[in-house]
Amino acid sequence: MSLMEDDNFERKKALIYCRVSSKKQKIGGSGLDSQEYRCRQYAAAKNYEVEEVFPDDITGGGDFMKRPGMVALLRYLDSNPGENYVVIFDDLKRYSRDTEFHLRLRREMQARNATRECLNFNFEDSPEGKFFETIVAATGTLEREQNGRQVVQKMKARVEQGFWVFRAPVGYRYEKSARGGKELVRDEPLASIVQEALEGFASGRFATQTEVKRFLESQPEYPKDTSAGYIRHFTITRFLNKAVYAGYVEAPEWKVSRRKGNHEGLISFATFQKIQTRLKETAYAPARKDIRDDFPLRGFVACGECGRPLTAGWCKGKYKKYPYYFCQNRDCSSYGKSLKRDRIEGEFEDILKSLTPTENLFRIARAMFEDAWKQKASQTGQIRKALRTELTQIDKRIEDLVERIVETTSAVAIKAYERKIAQLEDDRLLAAERLQKSVKTKATLGEIIELSYQFLSNPWKLWVSGDLRLRKMILRLVFSEALPYDREKGYRTPKTTLPFKVLEGLRKGKNEMVLRVRIELTTSPLPRECSTTELPQR
Numbered sequence: 001m002s003l004m005e006d007d008n009f010e011r012k013k014a015l016i017y018c019r020v021s022s023k024k025q026k027i028g029g030s031g032l033d034s035q036e037y038r039c040r041q042y043a044a045a046k047n048y049e050v051e052e053v054f055p056d057d058i059t060g061g062g063d064f065m066k067r068p069g070m071v072a073l074l075r076y077l078d079s080n081p082g083e084n085y086v087v088i089f090d091d092l093k094r095y096s097r098d099t100e101f102h103l104r105l106r107r108e109m110q111a112r113n114a115t116r117e118c119l120n121f122n123f124e125d126s127p128e129g130k131f132f133e134t135i136v137a138a139t140g141t142l143e144r145e146q147n148g149r150q151v152v153q154k155m156k157a158r159v160e161q162g163f164w165v166f167r168a169p170v171g172y173r174y175e176k177s178a179r180g181g182k183e184l185v186r187d188e189p190l191a192s193i194v195q196e197a198l199e200g201f202a203s204g205r206f207a208t209q210t211e212v213k214r215f216l217e218s219q220p221e222y223p224k225d226t227s228a229g230y231i232r233h234f235t236i237t238r239f240l241n242k243a244v245y246a247g248y249v250e251a252p253e254w255k256v257s258r259r260k261g262n263h264e265g266l267i268s269f270a271t272f273q274k275i276q277t278r279l280k281e282t283a284y285a286p287a288r289k290d291i292r293d294d295f296p297l298r299g300f301v302a303c304g305e306c307g308r309p310l311t312a313g314w315c316k317g318k319y320k321k322y323p324y325y326f327c328q329n330r331d332c333s334s335y336g337k338s339l340k341r342d343r344i345e346g347e348f349e350d351i352l353k354s355l356t357p358t359e360n361l362f363r364i365a366r367a368m369f370e371d372a373w374k375q376k377a378s379q380t381g382q383i384r385k386a387l388r389t390e391l392t393q394i395d396k397r398i399e400d401l402v403e404r405i406v407e408t409t410s411a412v413a414i415k416a417y418e419r420k421i422a423q424l425e426d427d428r429l430l431a432a433e434r435l436q437k438s439v440k441t442k443a444t445l446g447e448i449i450e451l452s453y454q455f456l457s458n459p460w461k462l463w464v465s466g467d468l469r470l471r472k473m474i475l476r477l478v479f480s481e482a483l484p485y486d487r488e489k490g491y492r493t494p495k496t497t498l499p500f501k502v503l504e505g506l507r508k509g510k511n512e513m514v515l516r517v518r519i520e521l522t523t524s525p526l527p528r529e530c531s532t533t534e535l536p537q538r
Contacts, residue, residue: 014048014086015114016040017073019056032057035090042119048086052076070105077112084113092121092136102141103134156254162262164249169242170194170223171266184244184263193219195266198245202267202274205473209236209279240279246272248429257425260432269433273426294323295341296471297348300479301325304486306332312341334487347490348483352460355478355500387435394428456499 018035032055043050054076056069065071077085087109109116121136155165164184168174171194177183197215200206206215213236216222217229225232243250243258247265250258295312302309308329314321315338324338398421405417459478462470481495 011047011049012086013051013083014043014046014088015073015076016043016050016053016088017056017069018053018090019067019069038090038119039088042088042117043086046086046117048088051085074108074112077109077114081112084115086115086117089116089118090120092118152254156251156256159249159251159254159256160259162249162260164244164261164263165251169244170239171245172263177262179262184261186264186266189221191266193222194245198240198267198275199271201240201278202271205476207472207476209233209240212236212240237279240275243272248272257422258429260429269430273430295325296468297345297475297483298325300475300482301344301348302482302484303327303329303332303334304484304489304492305334307484308332309482310339310344310485337487339485339487344485349460349463351483351491351494352463352474352478355496356458356460357456384435387431390431391428391435394424394431398424398428 016036016039018032018039020031036053036055040050054069054073056067073087106116158165158181163177163181164172168184168187171187171191172184173187174182175185193216197206197212200215201209201212206212210233213231213233216236217224217231222231224230225235244261244263245266246269247261247263248258248269249261250256294314297310298312299309306327306329308327310325311328312323312325315324323341325341325344326336326338327334329335401417401421401424405414408414408417459474463474478496478500479494480497483494484492486492
């Protein structure tokens with residue numbers, strides 16, 4: 001009578017473990033399915049009863065405890081301590097490709113009374129069997145590390161050639177390149193969203209990283225970090241520090257310095273450097289989650305006594321609530337003293353109205369801007385020549401520093417030279433970008449900055465539109481600093497940005513006659529004569 005015919009015979013119970021190295025292999029082929037099929041065939045031939053299958057589609061970096069499927073298998077063995085399972089593998093490489101973790105996993109299986117069986121390897125519980133198993137595991141480790149080294153070498157070479165080889169940043173996607181392999185291309189509409197966020201932070205439209213965060217969170221197409229639709233703060237910090245968005249690639253971990261990439265940048269390198277500068281500065285108009293249309297000047301108007309930004313809120317009266325601005329600095333003499341919103345915002349609108357130039361004055365200013373534009377355009381050749389000279393000088397300085405590194409044996413000096421070279425490399429990239437862009441534009445001045453003219457001609461009109469984002473933008477484009485407000489005298493003299501300073505100078509007529517002298521006379525130690533007798537001689 002055969003074992004199959006014996007009713008008292010109990011079949012051995014088996015567990016199957018299958019693994020592929022990536023989800024791409026799982027989706028692109030039938031690796032897991034084919035492994036399970038072969039293992040089930042093996043179990044049937046051995047008359048084993050397959051109780052569970054545990055698949056994995058990640059490598060785990062050699063550590064089996066990082067594989068969900070293997071962790072689940074070990075827990076299953078722990079939950080059934082009385083069973084002596086057979087754990088079946090399709091291939092020894094699917095079991096472990098790291099010698100250290102292979103031996104650890106063997107001990108974990110033995111501690112749970114599990115027997116390992118493999119379709120292409122015979123496990124033997126003998127000194128010779130264990131030795132041969134260790135040799136096979138070590139061979140797998142060598143093969144894995146050699147493959148990893150080859151992959152890194154190829155990826156490093158691609159980066160050195162100007163290709164991005166990591167996950168495509170948000171705003172880009174990979175497409176086949178005519179130069180071989182794949183390269184980054186714009187991925188709309190995400191590319192335009194990313195560009196707006198980066199340029200907005202560089203220009204000051206978004207005063208803080210928090211404002212960038214809220215802008216991106218408001219875009220339905222932009223991927224979020226959480227299911228609730230939020231983006232983490234460290235994600236924004238990494239986002240603002242990515243040189244790949246300026247069209248450059250780098251890999252510090254492989255000692256590949258920053259260089260021009262083959263892909264199109266979403267922003268210029270100059271804009272990227274502005275972002276890095278702003279990240280090191282403190283914004284004067286911070287974004288707050290509770291800012292509403294009720295108090296558009298909160299955080300921007302400063303206390304005239306201590307210089308701290310004023311806060312605002314609604315104070316409850318006998319019959320209704322009243323809006324006030326007030327100082328929260330306990331060390332200030334104005335602490336807790338309220339200022340009526342109508343007064344502060346009304347006087348602020350008076351300032352904006354005073355900055356609105358007359359039609360005749362604006363016409364003169366526009367003519368001056370157009371004349372300056374033409375002069376700038378005529379200087380394109382000189383600018384390009386100066387930039388080429390600058391690039392040559394930077395290259396010469398880099399060469400000198402490299403020679404010093406070769407000659408010195410001081411580790412401190414070498415690090416200092418390397419930091420200086422890195423800074424010069426950034427300067428070189430910026431000069432090269434400026435040289436590339438220093439070509440005469442075909443557009444007219446009016447076509448390019450017509451919207452700027454509209455803004456300069458009447459900022460108050462835009463302010464009274466009531467849009468909070470537009471109002472915050474006006475604050476940053478019109479004023480270079482927060483506005484100090486004195487409880488008795490009102491606003492102090494505001495510090496405006498350059499365009500409004502020019503208009504103010506024209507309005508007040510601050511003009512001086514320029515002496516007609518030769519350039520060489522200005523540096524001469526000898527006294528010079530002035531042809532205009534009304535002006536004092538020097």
